Amino acid sequence: MDVLNALTQGILLGGVFALFASGLSIMFGVMRIVNLAHGDLAVLAAFIAVVALTYTPLPFGALVVVAPIFGLLGYVMQRLLVTPSLEAGPLATLVATFGLSIVIQNALIEGFSADVRSLDAGGLATASISLGGGIDLPLVGVLGLGTAIAVIGGMQIFLSRSRTGRMMRAASDDVDTAALTGANSRHIYAVATAIAFGTLALAGVLFGTRSSFSPTSGTLTLIFAFEAVVIGGLGSLWGTLLGGLSLGLTQSMVAYYDPAAAILAGHLVFLAVLALRPQGLIPARST
Amino acid sequence: MTLLRIDAIDVHHGLLRAITGFSVAVDEGEVVSVIGANGAGKSTLMRAVAGSIPVSSGRVEVNGDDVTRLRAHQRIARGVALVPEGRKLFPSLTLEENLLTGAYRRRPGPWDLDTVYDMFGWMPDRRNQNSRLLSGGEQQAVAIGRALMSNPDILLIDELSLGLAPIVVKQIYASFQQIVVNGCAILFVEQDVSQALAIADEVVCLLEGRTMLAGRPADLDPSDVESAYFGATTGGH
Amino acid sequence: MTAPRLELRDLSKRFGSVIVADGLSLTVPPNQALGIVGPNGAGKSTLFAMISGELNPDRGTVLLDGVDVTRHRADVRAAHGIGRTFQIPRPFEGMTVFENVLVYATAAAGLRKAEAYRLAAATLERCGLGDVANRPAGALGLLNRKRLEVARALGSNPQLLLLDEVAGGLTDPEVALLVDLVNGLKAEGLTVVWIEHVVHALLASVDRLACLAGGRLVADGDPDDVLKDPSVRDLYLGHAGVLEEDLQ
Numbered sequence: 001m002d003v004l005n006a007l008t009q010g011i012l013l014g015g016v017f018a019l020f021a022s023g024l025s026i027m028f029g030v031m032r033i034v035n036l037a038h039g040d041l042a043v044l045a046a047f048i049a050v051v052a053l054t055y056t057p058l059p060f061g062a063l064v065v066v067a068p069i070f071g072l073l074g075y076v077m078q079r080l081l082v083t084p085s086l087e088a089g090p091l092a093t094l095v096a097t098f099g100l101s102i103v104i105q106n107a108l109i110e111g112f113s114a115d116v117r118s119l120d121a122g123g124l125a126t127a128s129i130s131l132g133g134g135i136d137l138p139l140v141g142v143l144g145l146g147t148a149i150a151v152i153g154g155m156q157i158f159l160s161r162s163r164t165g166r167m168m169r170a171a172s173d174d175v176d177t178a179a180l181t182g183a184n185s186r187h188i189y190a191v192a193t194a195i196a197f198g199t200l201a202l203a204g205v206l207f208g209t210r211s212s213f214s215p216t217s218g219t220l221t222l223i224f225a226f227e228a229v230v231i232g233g234l235g236s237l238w239g240t241l242l243g244g245l246s247l248g249l250t251q252s253m254v255a256y257y258d259p260a261a262a263i264l265a266g267h268l269v270f271l272a273v274l275a276l277r278p279q280g281l282i283p284a285r286s287t
Numbered sequence: 288m289t290l291l292r293i294d295a296i297d298v299h300h301g302l303l304r305a306i307t308g309f310s311v312a313v314d315e316g317e318v319v320s321v322i323g324a325n326g327a328g329k330s331t332l333m334r335a336v337a338g339s340i341p342v343s344s345g346r347v348e349v350n351g352d353d354v355t356r357l358r359a360h361q362r363i364a365r366g367v368a369l370v371p372e373g374r375k376l377f378p379s380l381t382l383e384e385n386l387l388t389g390a391y392r393r394r395p396g397p398w399d400l401d402t403v404y405d406m407f408g409w410m411p412d413r414r415n416q417n418s419r420l421l422s423g424g425e426q427q428a429v430a431i432g433r434a435l436m437s438n439p440d441i442l443l444i445d446e447l448s449l450g451l452a453p454i455v456v457k458q459i460y461a462s463f464q465q466i467v468v469n470g471c472a473i474l475f476v477e478q479d480v481s482q483a484l485a486i487a488d489e490v491v492c493l494l495e496g497r498t499m500l501a502g503r504p505a506d507l508d509p510s511d512v513e514s515a516y517f518g519a520t521t522g523g524h
Numbered sequence: 525m526t527a528p529r530l531e532l533r534d535l536s537k538r539f540g541s542v543i544v545a546d547g548l549s550l551t552v553p554p555n556q557a558l559g560i561v562g563p564n565g566a567g568k569s570t571l572f573a574m575i576s577g578e579l580n581p582d583r584g585t586v587l588l589d590g591v592d593v594t595r596h597r598a599d600v601r602a603a604h605g606i607g608r609t610f611q612i613p614r615p616f617e618g619m620t621v622f623e624n625v626l627v628y629a630t631a632a633a634g635l636r637k638a639e640a641y642r643l644a645a646a647t648l649e650r651c652g653l654g655d656v657a658n659r660p661a662g663a664l665g666l667l668n669r670k671r672l673e674v675a676r677a678l679g680s681n682p683q684l685l686l687l688d689e690v691a692g693g694l695t696d697p698e699v700a701l702l703v704d705l706v707n708g709l710k711a712e713g714l715t716v717v718w719i720e721h722v723v724h725a726l727l728a729s730v731d732r733l734a735c736l737a738g739g740r741l742v743a744d745g746d747p748d749d750v751l752k753d754p755s756v757r758d759l760y761l762g763h764a765g766v767l768e769e770d771l772q
Contacts, residue, residue: 166387
């Protein structure tokens with residue numbers, strides 16, 4: 001029964017990983033940008049939620065306000081930081097986001113000390129749904145998985161059906177020709193960044209309610225997000241969901257037998273995918 | 288009524304002046320062709336009119352509006368649409384999605400999916416096919432359809448016949464009639480001089496970025512066209 | 525009896541619903557210049573890919589100089605002496621023309637210093653690139669880019685040359701110069717197969733013309749006869765007043 005429990009925990013953990021990874025996937029897919037500050041931004045969102053909770057003792061719902069705020073932050077950041085560095089060349093965006101990562105980590109250490117903490121979501125943190133047979137689904141985990149599926153599904157629909165989503169796909173193919181059909185590349189990129197930031201804020205907050213985190217947690221989170229994207233297949237959002245689930249399952253199942261080896265096992269699976277099936281589980285149509 | 292007026296524009300490629308003092312006026316319902324040897328600046332001209340590259344001096348006017356300082360994505364809203372050299376369809380999108388991107392900044396007018404599908408009868412059956420699977424001629428048709436979806440006043444076509452089978456080229460030229468009848472005007476680059484002379488209402492010949500000759504095909508002397516085309520030297524760099 | 529330079533027997537290939545070869549059979553004797561025309565998307569470039577070995581047919585046989593090479597990889601087939609141009613040439617833009625040709629000679633022919641130099645210099649001359657030998661490839665005009673692409677295909681000193689739409693975009697006098705180049709190669713004994721849309725280029729150089737449509741040869745023979753063939757007119761050239769323009 002405990003194995004089943006580990007399995008369900010793994011799926012729920014995978015949901016959170018998928019949510020982390022989807023933002024990374026969008027930024028790379030549309031702009032070919034690797035945002036090295038991705039994990040740190042998620043941690044920042046969690047810290048902001050910590051602060052919000054001290055002022056408004058509102059339940060979990062208040063934490064979700066962080067996501068749209070981050071979305072706006074993303075839009076602004078795109079115009080201020082990313083576009084100029086994009087124009088300076090691909091290496092520049094790596095350096096710029098790396099710099100951002102360091103700034104965020106150190107600012108958080110300054111502001112909050114390096115202590116580990118977690119988000120107190122009140123009753124929600126310990127609430128669970130009992131499936132019988134000794135299996136308990138933590139409500140936060142279910143919310144995480146549900147949110148991941150809803151967000152990824154929503155993004156997929158946005159990209160395939162909406163006018164802006166279609167133009168985002170077009171811009172990722174050929175931004176100059178997209179301009180010829182009327183797309184303002186700065187706006188398109190900014191929308192993509194806003195979506196990425198919104199999802200990572202959600203991911204950060206959800207992660208914070210089920211695990212402890214510290215100002216330096218962002219680095220490992222970034223790695224997990226990367227691994228989920230690669231395992232799932234670059235360019236496919238459903239692949240990212242699958243990648244997140246695979247990673248979550250691997251970590252959780254291995255943790256059941258040997259907790260110390262859990263994260264290593266995840267890395268090994270990632271390496272195996274790179275060696276044996278580098279295009280990922282769901283390869284996107286390549287250009 | 289003049290839909291496109293270009294007034295003595297200069298276009299630079301870095302320090303090199305690629306276009307010098309170019310002027311042309313294209314009226315409603317007119318088809319104007321730009322011809323010239325390789326390297327004469329024809330593609331540079333088209334991209335400058337579309338706004339992909341800036342003009343260093345002079346004026347570009349669409350429907351009486353000065354669009355000279357506007358960038359490419361802003362000119363679409365003013366009625367300029369370019370079919371770029373090499374078609375440049377979006378490879379991750381289907382045929383229909385490619386057409387729909389053209390409507391991103393739609394202006395009022397007769398062109399929409401239905402009318403484009405009417406003109407190119409083979410398209411509806413292939414609407415959900417990925418655009419990479421289309422042949423060169425089919426891609427050219429979709430690229431033209433995509434440009435039409437914004438309901439432009441002036442349609443720019445760069446290197447229309449490049450890499451296309453003769454029958455396809457004829458079919459595309461045959462569609463010009465239908466396009467201009469709705470009030471649009473066409474400015475196109477053509478490598479094949481005899482085709483250009485047969486199709487266009489007016490022909491402009493470029494050499495090293497300057498207009499060497501312009502006029503109605505019927506008024507032009509073939510040997511004048513030839514010397515304008517080549518200048519003092521014969522072709523081949 | 526000498527084996528044909530190239531022979532295709534009952535070649536078939538499809539990509540989903542797109543048929544690029546449908547029981548295609550073709551024999552090209554040594555030193556023949558064969559032109560191939562046909563609608564876009566008819567599978568002409570794919571045919572070249574199946575000859576040079578980048579693609580395997582679903583069924584059928586490819587023979588070079590009488591040897592069955594159907595199961596051989598591209599590099600093995602290259603040993604039989606095939607050179608192929610690509611529709612979008614990608615020279616090394618920062619290197620000079622000579623350096624580009626030298627790379628091709630070294631890589632393709634596996635030659636070392638002195639021999640590679642000699643082959644590269646000879647190829648430059650054959651292709652009329654002597655004047656621009658020391659210019660960066662990125663600075664070349666269109667005609668010279670095409671010549672460089674042919675030089676690349678000649679890198680290994682092949683006996684069979686496959687030209688894929690090399691005349692596209694060239695003005696009439698430039699086409700004439702390119703035709704001179706091809707005729708020169710033919711005179712040296714090369715076998716040439718040339719896919720092209722610029723029909724008058726083919727008419728000035730090939731002995732034989734074939735029209736490929738829907739994966740089959742719908743016409744094959746004397747160039748003038750093939751251009752008058754009604755199915756070729758229907759599928760490829762179009763009608764009314766076409767022939768005069770294309771024959772000029």
